[in-house]
Amino acid sequence: MDRTQKTKHKRLPIALALVLSVILFSPLQAHEPKTQLRAGAATSNITLPLGARNGGVIARGGAAKNIHDELHARCLVLDDGKTKVAIVVCDLRMIIRDVTDAAKKLAEEATGIPAENILISATHTHGSPGVIGMHTDEIDLWYSDFLIKRMADGIQRANENLAPAMVGWGSGSSPNQVFNRRWFMKEGAIKPNPFGEEGEIIRTNPSRMSKLLDKPAGPVDPEVSILSVQHSDGRPLALIANYGVHYIGGYKGGSVSADYFGVFASQVESLLATDSNDPPFVAMMSNGTSGDTNNVNFQSPKSPSKPWEKMTAVAKELADEVHRVYKTIEHRDDLSLSAATTELELGVRKPDEKRIAWAEKMMTPKADDTAVKINPRHVIYAQEALELGKFPATVSIQLQAIRIGDIGVTGIPCEVFAETGLALKKESPLKNTFTIELANGYNGYLPTAQDHEWGGYETWPARSSYLETDAETKIRSAVLELLKEVAAE
Ligand SMILES: [Zn+2]
Known part of the structure; x- marks a missing residue:
């Protein structure tokens, strides 16, 4: 403050000074000043x-x-x-x-x-x-x-x-x-999965222009x-x-x-x-x-x-x-702005004894066993089964929501399906929301419970897909809770 201002201040009429002090010290003063981002x-x-x-x-x-x-x-x-x-x-x-x-x-x-x-x-x-x-x-x-x-x-x-x-x-x-890269195929088009199991009805990345494509x-x-x-x-x-x-x-x-x-x-x-x-x-x-x-x-x-x-x-x-x-x-x-995170404990789809026995057999082929030679996919998934065998029964993952005005940004440490992202956009309490996947860690693919039933590459147990089959439901509702939390702040 320079001298002129000081002089002016001294000369403020008492009434004006009173008005000013009321404004400056009124309860309104407790309110935050206008945010400057x-x-x-x-x-x-x-x-x-x-x-x-x-x-x-x-x-x-x-x-x-x-x-x-x-x-x-x-x-x-x-x-x-x-x-x-x-x-x-x-x-x-x-x-x-x-x-x-x-x-x-x-x-x-x-x-x-x-x-x-x-x-x-x-x-x-x-x-x-x-x-x-x-x-x-x-x-x-x-x-x-x-x-x-x-x-x-x-x-x-x-x-x-x-x-x-x-x-x-x-x-x-x-x-x-x-x-979408997951397809329902016409009768007879789906081969057994890498574990030799039949009954899946989805093929991921089918051949282009195949006559067996359904939808x-x-x-x-x-x-x-x-x-x-x-x-x-x-x-x-x-x-x-x-x-x-x-x-x-x-x-x-x-x-x-x-x-x-x-x-x-x-x-x-x-x-x-x-x-x-x-x-x-x-x-x-x-x-x-x-x-x-x-x-x-x-x-x-x-x-x-x-x-x-x-x-x-x-x-x-x-x-x-x-x-x-x-x-x-x-x-x-x-x-x-506001931000919130939460930890969610989820089960791991660990291999059972039968799967471990299958994996060990695949990894130690006998000279007369041609299965491994003709299907290297079996070897990859056998090795993955043995790796998953060493995983803990549950893992803790981090979920996050950040609010920027009426924009919501959520972070999920998985490869999240489009359906989940669309549901979060629709149900978010914020006007505009998007999800960033593979955020704050890596916990593999996140098929919906329904997708787990249908099968296909993203559901095959491996270090790239190991969360429990209900993980998507639990993650989606936990992320929605976070969005509500940051929306209310
Ligand atoms: Zn991927």
Whole structure:
């Protein structure tokens, strides 16, 4: 306060001073000041070193031989003055909870953002490692440690970029890039499962144009959800899109790639580019509920494409749709935030004695036993049965909901089916909701109880599918409870 103001203050008429003191000290003063949202974003390079394992759980990918495009952890931090939240989308196939927890702990120490307010997810690009804690080679262990530090660094840097911001919501649609991959087949088309059991009525990824196709077993969600963040002057700050397609693929063997998720980010970044890009605008595509969907139109012939072409085309279509919707989005700066997490204890579908005996037989074939030679699938699932035998009877998983104004973002550590995501959108108490799958850990596929009865790849017990058959029902209702909790805050 300078001298002139001081003098003026002294001269305030008593009546005016009284009025002012009433305003300043009235109970209304207890009310929070108008929220001024702040946001910051940053991108952290998480590319693995050549030679580290580039695969998933049962995919058994070999070592990375070439980097086609770099992998990133894309980070957004939001702060309403009372609550801070962070959302991180990583170009990885999946990430175990040990790694996400360790990264959150480091980030919390550096920024003060509570670990339970941080969501860290994998996009499910298949051109990347699945960080699943199974590999003990020095280079893979080094990569896990590197990853934890780089994720935490990204959150810390996004936090340091916090600046006055506005948030808006948009909804687009891309119905031509997503198909349900689980099919009911005509009589006699389904072979016994890898355990030699008959009676399943679903085939995952059937042959294209097969005369035996009946109809898809589940829905798809064509919505492209858009959470847009702008600086207070209207420049783009960050954008999180959400779409439910498993991944696109079409890589060259041994190559590392962020798949269409990475191409989408660069496309949106160039479509929305402005003269000022300091700090850089960060776009990201989070994976929605895509456990039973992919980009294959089973009723049309395959059109030939060179490596990398398909993912670029899909990314371009989605980026154009986001760009179209972006122009209509209204942004506001007076939104409040809240976040909630819960732990849910779920049973594990452990192998029974009969399955273990079958698995041991498959793993130790006699010279005259041709079963193993003619069906390597049996060997994979036998090994998986033995691995599941070592699992505890129950596991605890983390579920999460974050509210940004009237937008709900939920995190589930599974490959969630489209049906579950659609149900959560419909039943959410918030106006706009989307789910990020493979968030805060990795607990495999999440078929519905009905899908477990029907069978198919996603239900076959393995380290990629082991939660109890009621897990989907329990997870869906726990996530809805979290949404109600954050909506009420
Ligand atoms: Zn998958």
